Amino acid sequence: MGKEVLLIEDEPNIIEAISFILSRDGWRVHSHANGVDAADVVRMRKPDVVILDVMLPGRSGYDILEELRSDAATRSLPVMLLTARGQTKDREMAERLGATRFMSKPFSNAEVLETVRTLAAEA
């Protein structure tokens, strides 16, 4: 069975597109659209890679990342942060909070696929 990617994103058509390209590459993809309990879902599912959107209903991706990094069980989990805000301060914020990768929207499918492969290989 392939490795699992947990996609925390609230935009249904982005979820569908990313799920499709990753599934075709042999990944198991589980998606979650709510920020409030996203960190619990990460701890419960123990995915190999997390793709985390910043603007989520209920709780910001930054907050979720901060919680994951403060927990020994998820401290080194590969997390790719997605955001429509690609300014330097956003990148700096992502780095400071411990994002493994930062990707600004709009991104290409090839870019997402390549990054997930790299993150899983590095883990």
Place this chain on the structure above:
Amino acid sequence: MLGIKQAELAHQAEISPSYLNLIEHNRRRIGGKLLSAIAGALDVDPGALAEGAEAALIAGLREAASAEGGAAELDRAEEFAGRFPGWAALLSEHARRVASLEQTVETLTDRLTHDPFLSDSLHDILTTVTAIRSTASILVETREIEAEWRDRFLRNINEDSQRLTGASKALVRYLDGVDDIDASMTSPQEELDAFLGRHGYHFERIENSPGDDPASWISETEIASGSSSAQTLAIGFLRQYARDAAAMPMGQVEEAIKTFGLDMAALAGALRVELVPLFRRLAMLPTEVVGTEIGLATCDASGTLLIRKPLGGFGLPRFGAACPLWPLFQSLSRPMVPIRARLVMAGRGDQPFETYAVARQVGTADFATVPRFEAAMLFHAAGRDKVTPQPVGISCRICPLTNCDARREPSILSQGL
């Protein structure tokens, strides 16, 4: 300090607590017996005690000097701190306070210029574009795709493109400041823009009686319910409008346009006026008189926009400074030299615009006062001919141009849009 109360330490060192307080805050330099006595009471090395305080003071002075551009004698900071410890501490403290206040101003400015509607709209647009791009790539790049998936993706693209259309229209409407401008008004200038926008920048009352002072009838207009600052701005604007109308009656301008078209130099010559008032006048006349819709931006020597009459496709910034590539700002460095340029607004379609700009000194020149300047830029849609338009933006924050040497700050639009 190491568990000893200030009063007790002062007693042991045989000085008053207030004098010890001055020493602690680097207002008094200590040495010799006093330094040894304090160091003894604290059970620390006298050298470390003196060095620590002095080093901090000297570092503070160096920081103050570097912040002010390095005019101070840096190599004599130690001597200055030694001879005038009180003044040195005061200077250092003031420099720290200035830096802290500057940071506060920067934070507040950023908060003011960061427009939540704009930010949310662009986020929505970028998210939708991401979904479309990703889905379209799948359809193009996946060789064998099941019919069910293909149909689903086509449906998604259709939904997203409709959503994108709606979001883009809302954003353009907002940037053009045409509809619902009242909902987000924040300044007297914006109140004035809304007032002028509602009147189409044209006032029949002034056209018919340019001699009447607008201050006598402004209370009959809707701006009377606005802020007093907005009313003051409106009176100033309408008085200028009245002076321009008296100098260039609408009938005369119409006749001149029939003869010379929009040849600005010929119109100025025929009407015997300078270009700046001519631009203002043309922008205040109905489209049927001028022959095309006219946009106008005027500014003072600081580059602050004073009149902002937008045109569909050529937006003017509602917050912050405009694009420095505009001929309006180039004209400020070459007063009295008219500039004509063909522009296209980056990221807002391929409609080219003809722009005319000129700057001039305002008031009478004399040796006692600083000269004031004003600049005006008139623009209208141009035909698509062989002239290659120069791409410009609205303002850096929402400009998609990459590799622009004039960029002041990163764009909200991330790379690749």
